Amino acid sequence: MITQIARADARSLAYAKELIFKGEAVAFHTETVYGLGADAGKDDAVRRIFSLKGRPADNPLIAHVHADYDISPLIDREPSYAGKLRRAFLPGPLTMVYPSTGKVSPLVSCGLNTLAIRVPSSPTAQAFLRAVNLPVAAPSANRSKHVSPVTAEHVYDDFAGEIPLILDGGACAGGIESTVLDCTGEIPVILRAGLVTREQIASVAGECGVYVKKAGEKPKSPGMAYKHYAPRCKTAYYTEESLGEAEACYLREQAAGGAPCFLCGSGLAEALAARGFHALDLGGTGEEMAQKLYLELRRAERTATLLIAIEPKLRGGVMDGVMNRFTRAFGRNTDEA
Ligand code: AMP
Numbered sequence: 199m200i201t202q203i204a205r206a207d208a209r210s211l212a213y214a215k216e217l218i219f220k221g222e223a224v225a226f227h228t229e230t231v232y233g234l235g236a237d238a239g240k241d242d243a244v245r246r247i248f249s250l251k252g253r254p255a256d257n258p259l260i261a262h263v264h265a266d267y268d269i270s271p272l273i274d275r276e277p278s279y280a281g282k283l284r285r286a287f288l289p290g291p292l293t294m295v296y297p298s299t300g301k302v303s304p305l306v307s308c309g310l311n312t313l314a315i316r317v318p319s320s321p322t323a324q325a326f327l328r329a330v331n332l333p334v335a336a337p338s339a340n341r342s343k344h345v346s347p348v349t350a351e352h353v354y355d356d357f358a359g360e361i362p363l364i365l366d367g368g369a370c371a372g373g374i375e376s377t378v379l380d381c382t383g384e385i386p387v388i389l390r391a392g393l394v395t396r397e398q399i400a401s402v403a404g405e406c407g408v409y410v411k412k413a414g415e416k417p418k419s420p421g422m423a424y425k426h427y428a429p430r431c432k433t434a435y436y437t438e439e440s441l442g443e444a445e446a447c448y449l450r451e452q453a454a455g456g457a458p459c460f461l462c463g464s465g466l467a468e469a470l471a472a473r474g475f476h477a478l479d480l481g482g483t484g485e486e487m488a489q490k491l492y493l494e495l496r497r498a499e500r501t502a503t504l505l506i507a508i509e510p511k512l513r514g515g516v517m518d519g520v521m522n523r524f525t526r527a528f529g530r531n532t533d534e535a
């Protein structure tokens with residue numbers, strides 16, 4: 199199969215629609231990361247997404263719809279705070295989990311009685327979703343466990359020859375996945391931190407919880423239990439306090455003939471580069487780090503044999519989401535077992 203990369207225009211959108219109606223998968227740009235979409239109403243189409251990605255069968259997908267799509271037939275009830283959040287943040291990088299009416303394939307939610315719904319703001323995603331005018335089940339368009347894709351080329355690297363079309367909208371401005379918010383209870387609860395922050399949600403809804411999995415409990419957002427975002431090279435993880443050890447690790451790899459590389463925030467990246475180390479710069483703010491994290495992980499894995507992360511010191515806001523992805527990419531996740 200030839201994999202086409204095309205900007206969203208009348209021709210590529212007509213092709214995308216034809217493919218989705220046939221039950222095929224189409225990759226598309228969003229403002230967070232690229233998605234790999236299929237008709238959420240067709241079991242076989244949804245199954246195809248899981249098999250293409252090698253995604254565990256108990257990790258549910260998000261149903262994507264365009265901004266004017268009426269979601270009321272899909273959801274059983276909407277708490278008043280959820281309506282307010284929708285009006286405040288959608289279209290945008292916020293996924294809302296509702297009690298489901300079971301109108302889409304049960305495979306989308308992996309048998310859960312809830313449905314995650316997202317309305318992306320990317321013009322490419324909107325044009326695609328309007329063209330098909332149905333809920334599109336889509337996870338990130340990467341092989342399971344690999345770094346999420348933030349350019350059409352990243353999607354191509356993972357799926358060339360296996361999917362017919364990638365709708366190219368350029369590099370993703372957000373850079374990390376959407377915030378996943380449980381809207382089934384009394385108050386909204388963040389299941390996965392992302393670009394819409396807890397502070398922003400609380401300012402509209404009055405309050406906002408953060409889900410913490412209890413020992414032995416099945417995670418509410420099953421995807422969070424898996425290793426994720428791993429670059430395809432060796433990795434190491436240090437804090438700024440143990441920079442001496444990190445440098446020793448770098449020099450050992452270099453002496454062994456490898457190509458080590460640091461990944462860290464702006465000031466430190468410059469200081470390391472000035473001393474002759476190869477260092478990738480994640481930027482100086484949470485937003486910048488979100489935008490550059492997957493880009494730099496995908497860049498590093500092409501040339502580095504060892505990627506040495508130095509934990510950024512910034513916290514709060516978008517950094518909650520960045521740190522979640524950062525620690526997972528380096529096998530240091532402490533969110534759950
Ligand atoms: P991805 O599309 O690869 O970013 O993954 C989708 C994320 O949304 C995963 O972390 C899923 O566990 C989560 N998710 C999707 N549907 C639901 C749902 N019904 N309830 C809770 N989490 C969900």
Ligand code: MG
Pocket residue numbers: 337338346
């Ligand atoms: Mg993913």
